[in-house]
Amino acid sequence: MPFTLATWNINSVRLREALVARLMAEEAPDILCLQECKSPVELIPLEQFQALGYRYIVARGQKGYNGVAILSKLPIVDAGDKDFAQLGHARHVVARMENGVTIHNCYVPSGGDIPDRNENVKFGQKLDFLTEMRDHFRWERPDRAILVGDLNIAPREDDVWDHKALLKIVSHTPIEVEHLTAVMEAGNWQDVTRKDIPEGRLYSWWSYRSPDWDAADKGRRLDHIWATPDILGATHSSRIFRAARGWDQPSDHTPVFATFDL
Template sequence: MPFTLATWNINSVRLREPIVLRLLQEHGPDILCLQECKSPVDKIPTESFAAAGYSHMVARGQKGYNGVAILSKLPLEDAGDQDFANLGHARHVAARLENGVTIHNFYVPAGGDVPDRAVNEKFGQKLDYLTEMRDWFRESRPGKSILVGDLNIAPRADDVWDHKKMVKIVSHTPVEVDHLGAVQEAGDWVDITRRDIPEGLLYSWWSYRAKDWDAADKGRRLDHLWATPDIAGAAHSSRILRDARGWEKPSDHAPVFATFDL
């Protein structure tokens, strides 16, 4: 049974409930993974999501910060969470579908503004978080799994608007790219988005600071959708819904989609 999955950093699920509902109603993914929900789990507007057909949810939350949730039309069971780098943050949750596929939803730390852990604790936390992700996947060797989320790194030169200008900016520095690559290698993850869209500039985030984000188009591909090799061949139809960045009271991220024929 094929299903379509989307991942979206919503930047407050309660504040942006209307555009979450718009996405659900207009585009109808079977599963929607949200990051930066900024809400305790019991405050997530589950009634309106259930009314739209999404009666299943697995989530981890905290007041005002972080938070991850998986909304689904399909039955889900909670598959746990990990607190990498011992930050005490709600940054990961996993759920398992009835067909045995496990979905990992991540919100990797942004890392602050200075790419030097000696002067910026947040950057060190980001690198430590990625290192522990790597080690966990290296040990667990996941199968039949999908990994999605705001990983806060744009790894390729064509995942940012200007590689030369961005190479010293947090989210695109070589050390971050190397750490993310190690996570990907540890789980043999396939970058489904770039497998389906292998060439050209591709973004999922545009800063609020740009008065006209669409015309300036200084984007970064921070949001990712990966799969293990045993199911990667079943994935297709990847796309980024750029238009959602222009909706009323938008997130600064756009949803990323893929369909799996499983």
Template sequence: MPFTIATWNINSVRLRAPIVRKLLEEEAPDVLCLQEIKTPVEKMPDFSDLGYGHVVARGQKGYNGVAILSKLPLEDLGDRDFADLGHARHVAARLENGVAIHNFYVPAGGDEPDRAKNVKFGQKLDYLTEMRDWFRDSRPEKAILVGDLNIAPREDDVWSHKQLLKIVSHTPIEVDHLGAVQEAGSWVDVTRKDIPEGLLYSWWSYRAKDWDAADKGRRLDHVWASSDIARSGHSSRVLRDARGWTQPSDHAPVFATFDL
């Protein structure tokens, strides 16, 4: 049976509960993975009236936090604290069809792409290195990885490759680290499998007066699948319109459907 999964950095699920409801009502993905929920789990809004009665989440007060909301039953597979940051940045669950879902919120990395000058950048690289090692040691099978990975790896994942080469989220060292994670787990970038050519973004800064007209975006949000099920993924899309909804997140949801 096919199912649709969406990933969205919501930038506070309590503040933006109305647009989460709008997404669930209008798009009705079977599974919605949220990042930056910025709340303890017990204070999360309840979306069960819309059919999302299955929730696996890890939360923190005021920042970070990841949640998987599902119409389909979920088994909690736990979480990992990569780089020992003490942050709620990963949670995993398994659907009844055996598919494991990993929901990640990779550290943003601060403003200076130099670990000697910026602790946060070093933490980001360490986080990615531990992800690589974990997937190398425990090669994923029948698995989907989604989330805000805070890296736009391809030249056409940013509005200007040349101008962003020294900007955190598109520097060569970050792209290399993310590539190592992908290679270690034999992950397939489902979004780019389905949309192989052309500029594609999922994030637009709040700083732009008119984000849509300026269109200086980056593709920071990803849907990957383990190589054994990647061919079953299709219909990838970014719901760009959501960036323009009332009191929006600076990210737009990314969707994919899997025939499994």
């Protein structure tokens, strides 16, 4: 059964309800994973989404911060969550499809502005979050699984607009890349986007601070879709939907898509 999945840091699902509905209507992914919903689950505006065919939801939320949701046209059930690093944040949720495939939706902490855990508590929390993700997947090795989300790290040199300029900037520092690589290796996760688009610069995030984000094009690939090796061969048609970054009152992230034949 083929299905298309998209992941998007929406930066407030209530503020950007119309943008979510637009993506659903125009691009129609079968499953849409959102991060940074900034809403308790009971206040997520589901009526319009359900009218567009997204009748199933698995989510974790909190007021004003964080929050992850999986909205689906296909039947899914809640398969739990993990509070990595014991932050008490709504940053991870798992859904299971009828075919047994599990979908992990993750929102890794951004890590603040200073890449030093001794000077910046948030950076330490980010590294601890990734370490606990590594340990979890090491001891509970995933199979027939997909992991998506805003992982807040651009790991490759061509995942950022200037590798050398960003080596000391949070999201592309060597220690962050090292921690993310350890998570991937622990779960034997494979990068679906780069399987399908192996070469060239790819970005999914552009800062609000840029007066003309499109012309400057100083982006980073912070949003990811991974899969376990047993289903990697079933993936194709990966793309980053850059156009959404130019919509009215957009998120600073744009959706990332992949299709699975399972």
